[in-house]
Amino acid sequence: MLLIPCPWCGPRDEAEFHYGGQAHVAYPEDPAALSDEEWARYLFFRDNPKGLFAERWSHTAGCRRWFNAVRDTATNEIHAVYRVGEPRPVIA
Amino acid sequence: MSPRARTTRPPGVDLPDHPDRLWSPAEPKRAYDVVIVGGGGHGLATAYYLAKNHGITDVAVLERGWLAGGNMARNTTIIRSNYLWDESAGIYEHALKLWEGLEEDLGYPLLFSQRGVLNLAHSLQDVRDSVRRVNANRLNGVDAEWLTPEQVKEVCPIVDISPDVRYPVLGGTYQPRAGIAKHDYVAWGFAKAAADLGVDMIEHCEVTGLDVRDGRVTGVQTTRGPIAAGKVALAAAGHSSVVAGYAGVSLPLQSHPLQALVSELLEPVHPTVVMSNAVHVYVSQAHKGELVMGAGIDAANSYRQRGAFHVIERQMSAALELFPVFARAHVLRTWGGVVDVTPDASPIVGLTPVEDLYVNCGWGTGGFKATPGVGWCYAHTVATGEPHPLNAPFSLERFTTGKLVDEHGAAAVAH
Ligand SMILES: Cc1cc2nc3c(=O)[nH]c(=O)nc-3n(C[C@H](O)[C@H](O)[C@H](O)COP(=O)(O)OP(=O)(O)OC[C@H]3O[C@@H](n4cnc5c(N)ncnc54)[C@H](O)[C@@H]3O)c2cc1C
Ligand SMILES: [Zn+2]
Numbered sequence: 316m317l318l319i320p321c322p323w324c325g326p327r328d329e330a331e332f333h334y335g336g337q338a339h340v341a342y343p344e345d346p347a348a349l350s351d352e353e354w355a356r357y358l359f360f361r362d363n364p365k366g367l368f369a370e371r372w373s374h375t376a377g378c379r380r381w382f383n384a385v386r387d388t389a390t391n392e393i394h395a396v397y398r399v400g401e402p403r404p405v406i407a
Numbered sequence: 408m409s410p411r412a413r414t415t416r417p418p419g420v421d422l423p424d425h426p427d428r429l430w431s432p433a434e435p436k437r438a439y440d441v442v443i444v445g446g447g448g449h450g451l452a453t454a455y456y457l458a459k460n461h462g463i464t465d466v467a468v469l470e471r472g473w474l475a476g477g478n479m480a481r482n483t484t485i486i487r488s489n490y491l492w493d494e495s496a497g498i499y500e501h502a503l504k505l506w507e508g509l510e511e512d513l514g515y516p517l518l519f520s521q522r523g524v525l526n527l528a529h530s531l532q533d534v535r536d537s538v539r540r541v542n543a544n545r546l547n548g549v550d551a552e553w554l555t556p557e558q559v560k561e562v563c564p565i566v567d568i569s570p571d572v573r574y575p576v577l578g579g580t581y582q583p584r585a586g587i588a589k590h591d592y593v594a595w596g597f598a599k600a601a602a603d604l605g606v607d608m609i610e611h612c613e614v615t616g617l618d619v620r621d622g623r624v625t626g627v628q629t630t631r632g633p634i635a636a637g638k639v640a641l642a643a644a645g646h647s648s649v650v651a652g653y654a655g656v657s658l659p660l661q662s663h664p665l666q667a668l669v670s671e672l673l674e675p676v677h678p679t680v681v682m683s684n685a686v687h688v689y690v691s692q693a694h695k696g697e698l699v700m701g702a703g704i705d706a707a708n709s710y711r712q713r714g715a716f717h718v719i720e721r722q723m724s725a726a727l728e729l730f731p732v733f734a735r736a737h738v739l740r741t742w743g744g745v746v747d748v749t750p751d752a753s754p755i756v757g758l759t760p761v762e763d764l765y766v767n768c769g770w771g772t773g774g775f776k777a778t779p780g781v782g783w784c785y786a787h788t789v790a791t792g793e794p795h796p797l798n799a800p801f802s803l804e805r806f807t808t809g810k811l812v813d814e815h816g817a818a819a820v821a822h
Contacts, residue, residue: 316715317707330717334706336661355807359659359750363648365710388662388709 321374322382322396335371337361338383339403365389369403422694423516429595430602435609438635439467441789442627443642444614444650446470447479448590448775449767450642451597452782453789454606455513460783461790464605468598469629471613475594478644479775481712481744483667483701485680485691486776487524487585489544489551490817494800495753496547501797502780503584509779515596517588518694522679524585525554525562527729529574529685536816537580544582552581563679565732572728574686587680587691593778614643617654623762624654638763640789645710645745647768654761658768659806660747663704664714665772668722668741672696676732688725698736700726704746704772714743746771751811752818756785756798765789766803773818 317329343349343357362368368388373381385395385406395404441457443450446468457463468474486506488499510517528537537553544551556568559579568576602608609631616628617639626635643650645662673696682689690700702722705714719741726733749755749769754777756767767785770777784795794802805811 316717328717329707329715336708351807351809355659359806360657361659361661363658363660363662363708365646365649365662368708370708386707389711391709391711 317391317393319372319384319393320396321377321380322398323378323380324374327374327377331374331376333373333375335373335381338369338371367394367406422518426595429599430608433467433607433609435467435469435612435629435631435634436607438626439607440465440637441640442466442634442636442638443468443640444627445477445642445644445646446474446598446608446610447477447642447644448475448594448597448778449644449770449781449785450640451475451594451601452778453640453642453767453785455597455601455604456782456786457790458601458604458606460786463790466601466605467607467609467634468601469612469614469627469634470608470610471630473610474598474608475591478744478746479590479594481667481742482590482775483689483691483699484587484590484775485524485585485682485689486519486588487582488549488776489524489526489540489580489582489585490814491540491543492812492814493547494812495814495817496544496549498780498784498797498801499777500547500549501783502777505779505783506588507584509596513596513600515592515599517592517596519586519588520694521584521586522691523562523581523583524680524682525559525579525581527559527566527579527681527683527685528577529683530577533685534577537578540817541580550582550584552583554579554581563677563681565676565730566681567729567731574728576729585680587693589694590775597778597782614650614653617650617764619654619761619764622760624764638765638789640765640767640785642767642785644768644770644774645747647747647766651759651766651768654759654764656759656761656764656766658755658766658803659750660755660769661708662710662745662747663707664709664711664743665701665704665746666714666718666741666743667699667701668719669693669697669699669739670733670736671739673698673736677730681729683725683729686725686728688722688729690726690730697739698733704748705743710745712743712745748772750806752814753812754781754801755803756781757788757794757802758792759803771818
């Protein structure tokens with residue numbers, strides 16, 4: 316089980332959280348203007364790297380707030396957590 | 408064997424011994440007509456049918472670990488074809504028909520056992536969906552029955568059908584021709600048969616790049632040097648995004664850990680396979696006597712072949728709810744694999760934007776049952792450059808056209 320450091324509550328068991336998938340995916344500004352190809356990209360395609368991944372978590376059984384994390388999907392190590400709206404931290 | 412049969416012989420004594428080497432490990436040549444990336448069940452079956460059905464034998468299967476050490480070694484071997492949509496019935500039923508003659512075809516024992524699969528319904532909506540699926544299956548020539556709780560109990564006497572549990576059993580769908588097989592033997596059978604026909608099995612050879620020139624793939628870079636290829640067929644399961652990415656092809660996949668576990672060896676108590684989406688568990692009993700159980704994926708993306716313990720805990724409490732008799736069984740072993748999940752819970756099998764590069768992926772939690780069927784169709788696709796009619800609906804383009812094959816109802820926890 317992951318130990319996830321909620322930016323507000325500190326480290327808690329993964330079982331307290333809900334996963335939200337890739338972070339920083341913006342809703343298209345003008346969806347009607349998109350081609351089918353672009354709409355498909357937005358709807359169905361998410362990054363799936365083996366390595367650093369910026370993702371969303373919600374602390375559902377705690378403060379109930381959403382936040383972002385950068386986790387290495389090859390090792391599960393969490394390198395950073397940050398609040399929604401903040402830029403993705405650069406990991407050396 | 409009848410459900411209540413008891414034997415004084417210890418479980419497992421009737422199983423064949425571990426075989427000697429069934430194929431000779433090959434040294435990579437400098438070039439092949441077809442290079443298959445990934446030596447799991449799908450890669451091996453594809454190699455076999457390329458050689459057998461299409462006479463293409465200048466083929467290498469490149470595997471970064473040992474042959475069939477990925478999900479092929481980790482799955483819970485459930486075989487069934489009772490999916491909802493016509494497209495799915497087409498490919499899964501083709502696979503099931505091949506399973507029915509596969510031991511003979513490969514000349515190798517697979518312990519294929521058509522002991523049936525029960526999918527339980529626990530709510531009125533479950534019941535409606537299940538009955539609809541039974542009707543859809545029958546229209547497609549797939550054997551399917553709707554069973555009342557009492558009939559469920561007849562098929563599997565250890566299921567608790569009392570009405571006062573948290574999720575009472577309201578009935579279930581039953582596919583008598585469904586069942587299980589011995590996954591390792593399936594891999595070895597395909598590998599041996601393909602190697603006998605001239606296919607090179609190359610282990611400890613990781614593909615680290617794809618050579619693309621003028622929109623066409625020309626070879627692969629590997630940890631054992633570059634290999635030129637007329638065609639490249641990807642069959643890398645959980646690592647499909649990584650490998651396709653080497654050619655700049657992005658796939659609508661997310662890789663997740665999926666866990667399973669076995670109990671200690673027990674007397675035969677469980678005659679069939681029972682799955683329940685609502686309480687989130689499925690159980691069968693292996694030939695040797697272990698109870699084999701699994702549940703759903705871990706929520707977060709990961710390439711680690713292990714999952715979180717709370718997922719196992721939840722799955723065990725669900726199992727006890729259905730099978731109170733398991734209360735004193737011990738867990739012997741848990742493990743995980745990395746599965747490639749698509750947005751519509753259906754696979755992607757076909758062409759890519761890069762010429763001569765083919766993709767087979769997205770089987771997620773349920774691709775073992777498809778092994779012979781997809782091998783057959785993927786081999787056709789690679790050999791002819793055109794999808795087989797049975798895998799044509801599972802193109803990469805469907806995510807752009809919107810013609811999805813949504814099998815979440817039949818595939819959620821159910822593998
Ligand atoms: C716990 C668990 C339970 C399951 N239960 C069922 C079930 O009951 N019924 C069912 O139908 N399905 C089940 N599945 C799903 C099934 O196992 C998979 O869908 C299926 O095995 C995928 O095809 P494969 O056998 O070719 O995959 P794999 O065996 O994973 O083969 C892919 C191979 O590609 C190799 N590879 C990856 N990257 C590279 C590279 N760069 N270079 C070279 N080689 C590479 C990997 O090492 C691997 O050996 C289960 C899966 C898991 C994990
Ligand atoms: Zn919190």
